[in-house]
Each structure stands twice: as C-alpha cells, then as structure tokens.
Amino acid sequence: MKNVVSIRLHGRGKVYYFDPQDIELHTNDAVIVQTSQGIDLGFCTGEISNIDISNFEHELKPVMRKATEEDLEHFAENLKLEAEAFEIAKEKIQEHELNMRLVDVECMFDNQRIIFYFTADGRIDFRDLVKDLASVFCLRIELRQIGVRDEARLIGGLGVCGHELCCCSFLQDFYPVSIKMAKQQNLAMNPAKISGACGRLLCCLQYEHDAYVDAYKRMPKIGQIVQTPLGQGKVATVNLLKETARVFIEIDGDTETKTFKYDELNQGQDKCRSSK
Incomplete structure (x- = not known):
C-alpha cells in the first residue's frame, strides 16, 4: 500500500497517479510534477489516498512541489502560446494540403517541446510541416495522431446523459464495446442513441454488461x-x-x-x- 494522488495534467485529458511524497495536497491544488515527457503542471482531481500499487505497470513519478504564483503565470502564458500555435498550425496544414484535422496543442511546462494532436484517416507524411513549425517556434515539435475517442477526451463535452463525458472525468482506459452489448440490454438500434460524442458506441454500454450477461443466463x-x-x-x-x-x-x-x-x-x- 502506498499514498498516491490523482492528477490531470494541464487540467484536461487522462488522469495519472503520482507519488505525493511528503507534500500535503488537496483537490484542485496545482502542482509541478515529473513525467516521462518532462516537467509539467497539473491539477489534483482528488485527495491523497492509500492504495495497492502492485498492479501498476510503471513506477510512480513524484510530485515535485505545489505550483507557485509564478508557475501559474507561466502556465497562463503557455496557454496563450498553445492558442497561437493552434492557429498557425492550421494555416500550415492548409498550405501543405495535408488531409488531417488538428485537435489540440499542448506546450510542456518547461517549454522544451510543443505537441500537436491530430486525427486522420490514414498515415500522413508531415515531415515538411514539422520543419515549418520548428522554424516558427524554435522548439522541439511533436505531431501525434490520435483516435476519435482520444479526440473526445481532449476536447471534452457532455454526454447524452447530461453529465461530463466519462473519458474526461473518471474513465482511465478505453475498453472494447460491441453492438452485441446494446442488443443484450434491449436498446433501440438507433445510432444517435447508442453512440457517444466521438461517434463510437457509448462506453457506458460496457459498465453493466456483466450484470446483463448474468441476468440473461438466469x-x-x-x-x-x-x-x-x-x-x-x-x-x-x-x-x-x-x-x-x-x-x-x-x-x-x-x-x-x-x-x-x-x-x-x-x-x-x-x-x-x-x-x-
């Protein structure tokens, strides 16, 4: 058992667990953390809890410290840079006539790199685009192709239930969802009613699937x-x-x-x- 704290980097996307060390943290606290990508800023999504980490695939990264006023000001500047980079990247994509859709831009807190997230139907040769962006920002440029589910997680929104999308709030990983699950739950085969914001089958169809399977057998x-x-x-x-x-x-x-x-x-x- 070990003390861990859940943190959402940049305040959006997936939640990750970190080692709080001896720092007292609470929900919504802004913190500086060490990640595999470098130093970044995130926000605590819950209180410190003591859980079993034996099934974790990777060793927990540490929380370095609570964010200071200077850190938050720098974070706000990075947000402005991300908005600017988004518009510039859209123009560059049009110039290179690339069949890709820009979804989000993330600037690492330490300003070592900028990550551009995009969706596309197939593989994209974006080497020339990377060179153009590197010449504009003079930073390391990364382009990452993501799926429609990850796109919904990054953009956020509300589900048909009226609540925040599961992938933006508590859902850590995406699990396979099949049309068979909808049929076993006697749902109408209407794509508009059984599809989420991403256009794929609702993730929540999987939540009660085991209960329906058990009831179906009995x-x-x-x-x-x-x-x-x-x-x-x-x-x-x-x-x-x-x-x-x-x-x-x-x-x-x-x-x-x-x-x-x-x-x-x-x-x-x-x-x-x-x-x-």
Whole structure:
C-alpha cells in the first residue's frame, strides 16, 4: 500500500497517479510534477489516498512541489502560446494540403517541446510541416495522431446523459464495446442513441454488461414454458434490468399476461422447458 494522488495534467485529458511524497495536497491544488515527457503542471482531481500499487505497470513519478504564483503565470502564458500555435498550425496544414484535422496543442511546462494532436484517416507524411513549425517556434515539435475517442477526451463535452463525458472525468482506459452489448440490454438500434460524442458506441454500454450477461443466463427465454405461482405459462417478454418476465397464463379459459419476478419463476425453474 502506498499514498498516491490523482492528477490531470494541464487540467484536461487522462488522469495519472503520482507519488505525493511528503507534500500535503488537496483537490484542485496545482502542482509541478515529473513525467516521462518532462516537467509539467497539473491539477489534483482528488485527495491523497492509500492504495495497492502492485498492479501498476510503471513506477510512480513524484510530485515535485505545489505550483507557485509564478508557475501559474507561466502556465497562463503557455496557454496563450498553445492558442497561437493552434492557429498557425492550421494555416500550415492548409498550405501543405495535408488531409488531417488538428485537435489540440499542448506546450510542456518547461517549454522544451510543443505537441500537436491530430486525427486522420490514414498515415500522413508531415515531415515538411514539422520543419515549418520548428522554424516558427524554435522548439522541439511533436505531431501525434490520435483516435476519435482520444479526440473526445481532449476536447471534452457532455454526454447524452447530461453529465461530463466519462473519458474526461473518471474513465482511465478505453475498453472494447460491441453492438452485441446494446442488443443484450434491449436498446433501440438507433445510432444517435447508442453512440457517444466521438461517434463510437457509448462506453457506458460496457459498465453493466456483466450484470446483463448474468441476468440473461438466469432469466427464462421468450417463448419458454415456465411454472409460476398461478400455474404454467409461456414467456412473452423479459426485462433483464428489473429481472421480471411477462407471462401468458390461461385463467378461467381466458389468456392473460402477468408479470412475475425472477424469484417467483424460480419456484418452477427446474420444470422450465423450451416450447416446441
């Protein structure tokens, strides 16, 4: 177990864990940290917590110190430089007639390099563009091609639920999401409703997938003959979320539909069989 603090570099994008050492830190504190890319400024997204780091792939980088007023002023200057670099890079891309879309610009706190993030359908030969940008800024230039999900994470925004995008708030890594997950959750196959801001399937489809898979295995299938407290019936519909089933039952010569919970169907679960 070790004390760690979660920090979002530049105040946007992915959250990383750092070693706070003996520094007292709190949520929203601005700090100077050592990263694999160099020295950078970030903001704490939570309090210091004690967690198991045995599964971490890399050794934790240290928090060097809390940011001073001078650090914040320098950070503000870098933000202005990033805005300027963004406009210049867009013009240069048009001049070179490159089929790429500039997404974001990040200037490292120590001003050792500027990173340009872009999206493109394929590989881009941007060597001449890098030379042009290096001559303008006299800094080390990096161009990084990212996917549409990373683009949404960098730009930010609100999801269809009305909350901040998961990838901008708490989601650390992207996991595979398939259309099968949407079907198992009985969602309408409407791309506008099951796609996120990035245009891909909603990441949140994966959150409850295991629960739906478990319920799908336990609940009876549509058309299956089941035993209920009111007698034998045929399953009409199944609600996996509520774990209920609507069943056709013959009562006094009339066929009615009744809703039963899974536990009630369990009374005759061993007698359940598929209709033929």
